[in-house]
Amino acid sequence: MTDGVPNHAGLRRKPRQTRSQERVDRILAVAEALFTTEGYAKTTTNAIAAQAQVPIGSFYQFFPDKAAILQAIALRYTGRLQQYLKTLLDTPDVAVLPLPEYVDRLVDATDHFFVENPGYHAVFMDAQGTIPELNEIESAADMALIADLKTALAQRNPGLSQEDLEVVGFVVIKVIGNLLWLSIDQDQTRRQRLVLETKKLALSYFQNYFPIESQHC
Amino acid sequence: MTDGVPNHAGLRRKPRQTRSQERVDRILAVAEALFTTEGYAKTTTNAIAAQAQVPIGSFYQFFPDKAAILQAIALRYTGRLQQYLKTLLDTPDVAVLPLPEYVDRLVDATDHFFVENPGYHAVFMDAQGTIPELNEIESAADMALIADLKTALAQRNPGLSQEDLEVVGFVVIKVIGNLLWLSIDQDQTRRQRLVLETKKLALSYFQNYFPIESQHC
DNA sequence: TTAAAATATGAGTGATGCTCATGTTTTGGA
DNA sequence: TCCAAAACATGAGCATCACTCATATTTTAA
Numbered sequence: 001m002t003d004g005v006p007n008h009a010g011l012r013r014k015p016r017q018t019r020s021q022e023r024v025d026r027i028l029a030v031a032e033a034l035f036t037t038e039g040y041a042k043t044t045t046n047a048i049a050a051q052a053q054v055p056i057g058s059f060y061q062f063f064p065d066k067a068a069i070l071q072a073i074a075l076r077y078t079g080r081l082q083q084y085l086k087t088l089l090d091t092p093d094v095a096v097l098p099l100p101e102y103v104d105r106l107v108d109a110t111d112h113f114f115v116e117n118p119g120y121h122a123v124f125m126d127a128q129g130t131i132p133e134l135n136e137i138e139s140a141a142d143m144a145l146i147a148d149l150k151t152a153l154a155q156r157n158p159g160l161s162q163e164d165l166e167v168v169g170f171v172v173i174k175v176i177g178n179l180l181w182l183s184i185d186q187d188q189t190r191r192q193r194l195v196l197e198t199k200k201l202a203l204s205y206f207q208n209y210f211p212i213e214s215q216h217c
Numbered sequence: 218m219t220d221g222v223p224n225h226a227g228l229r230r231k232p233r234q235t236r237s238q239e240r241v242d243r244i245l246a247v248a249e250a251l252f253t254t255e256g257y258a259k260t261t262t263n264a265i266a267a268q269a270q271v272p273i274g275s276f277y278q279f280f281p282d283k284a285a286i287l288q289a290i291a292l293r294y295t296g297r298l299q300q301y302l303k304t305l306l307d308t309p310d311v312a313v314l315p316l317p318e319y320v321d322r323l324v325d326a327t328d329h330f331f332v333e334n335p336g337y338h339a340v341f342m343d344a345q346g347t348i349p350e351l352n353e354i355e356s357a358a359d360m361a362l363i364a365d366l367k368t369a370l371a372q373r374n375p376g377l378s379q380e381d382l383e384v385v386g387f388v389v390i391k392v393i394g395n396l397l398w399l400s401i402d403q404d405q406t407r408r409q410r411l412v413l414e415t416k417k418l419a420l421s422y423f424q425n426y427f428p429i430e431s432q433h434c
Numbered sequence: 435t436t437a438a439a440a441t442a443t444g445a446g447t448g449a450t451g452c453t454c455a456t457g458t459t460t461t462g463g464a
Numbered sequence: 465t466c467c468a469a470a471a472c473a474t475g476a477g478c479a480t481c482a483c484t485c486a487t488a489t490t491t492t493a494a
Contacts, residue, residue, distance in 0.1 A: 057474045129343045178395045197388050204421035274443045
């Protein structure tokens with residue numbers, strides 16, 4: 001992507017005029033609201049266009065098809081998450097934290113993002129599988145997260161091979177994501193417990209690759 | 218379900234005659250093949266009916282809607298998986314295996330099932346989110362697996378509370394399922410590595426709740 | 435044998451994603 | 465300032481798909 005504004009990704013025509021840009025923004029806002037409340041399948045393109053006060057024809061000037069709106073919204077979310085976690089991982093203070101605290105921070109940050117962005121859950125939950133492009137977006141987003149985590153972990157244990165770093169990053173990102181994702185549907189008590197278990201799980205696994213230095217009997 | 222045959226679940230009318238039963242079987246077989254090769258969204262009910270040599274009207278005598286076929290297929294798969302794992306967990310020899318070997322068996326069995334039943338992956342991958350009933354089926358299937366694992370784990374450490382058993386079962390079932398699920402798309406080398414990592418992950422986590430008896434410095 | 439109940443059938447209906455012919459606005463050179 | 469050409473806007477209408485229902489056929493049982 002040569003363009004810094006992810007809004008334009010997958011657009012049929014890039015809006016040049018102010019009015020057009022406003023229309024695209026309105027469409028995305030309305031679509032996100034409808035997808036979240038009604039679901040992707042039950043939301044019609046005509047309804048989005050009508051509620052955004054945009055003729056259906058103009059709608060299709062910007063978006064090649066219905067799926068493209070969801071892709072645009074999904075891209076916005078994955079971008080936010082990656083930036084959020086990268087900021088954490090790149091903080092010098094965090095990099096030198098003992099492993100348990102490090103895992104705490106990582107899991108808490110991911111959990112926090114999920115809680116603060118309920119649309120993320122709603123959008124990805126909805127049309128997964130139906131839209132192959134969505135899976136690619138999620139996959140690409142995870143790749144980026146894994147890459148960030150890899151550099152952070154390499155710093156922590158320079159002895160690990162690239163293959164090991166890749167696999168450990170993959171497992172940790174996927175597992176944390178999956179468990180916290182599942183915890184969203186649960187009630188408050190169970191959710192907190194699952195966050196705790198996620199930390200326990202990640203820490204136990206990490207210790208296979210980052211042995212505690214101060215281990216003595 | 219009072220009926221032992223899961224094929225009839227969610228049917229509009231239960232086929233009483235031999236011919237009807239054959240028709241339903243043909244529909245399910247054709248639908249599974251088409252869903253797997255073409256995908257759920259791109260497969261039309263008319264195409265299923267035509268290829269199964271059943272008029273579209275008769276199709277809808279048996280199935281209330283398109284989603285019901287997928288549900289029937291999904292139920293068949295989850296039933297098979299549960300039976301497969303329950304058999305393993307209920308084997309007396311397995312119950313007394315040391316934890317590492319126990320985890321090995323559990324993970325290998327799940328992996329084996331995924332490999333032997335590619336349709337499971339295809340069917341669930343496809344229309345998740347689009348069909349709320351599918352999520353319920355998957356959720357119910359996981360609940361059953363968790364229940365089976367709970368009793369097996371309770372035997373292994375009677376000191377654990379119900380809440381702990383529930384959470385540990387939940388985490389392990391979900392995490393193993395998720396990682397092995399993801400491993401399916403990967404190439405052979407990476408797949409084997411991920412199976413290994415899944416074992417490592419599950420074992421490390423288990424050791425929080427099942428301390429090694431023979432631990433001494 | 436036959437009337438009623440159960441089952442089979444496929445043309446037709448409504449809804450939805452998307453197009454395209456036509457109309458309107460903006461642009462930039464003279 | 466004027467005008468022609470390019471860019472943009474519009475919504476009635478098309479194609480497709482899930483699903484129905486009026487009618488025809490078969491089975492049941494008295």
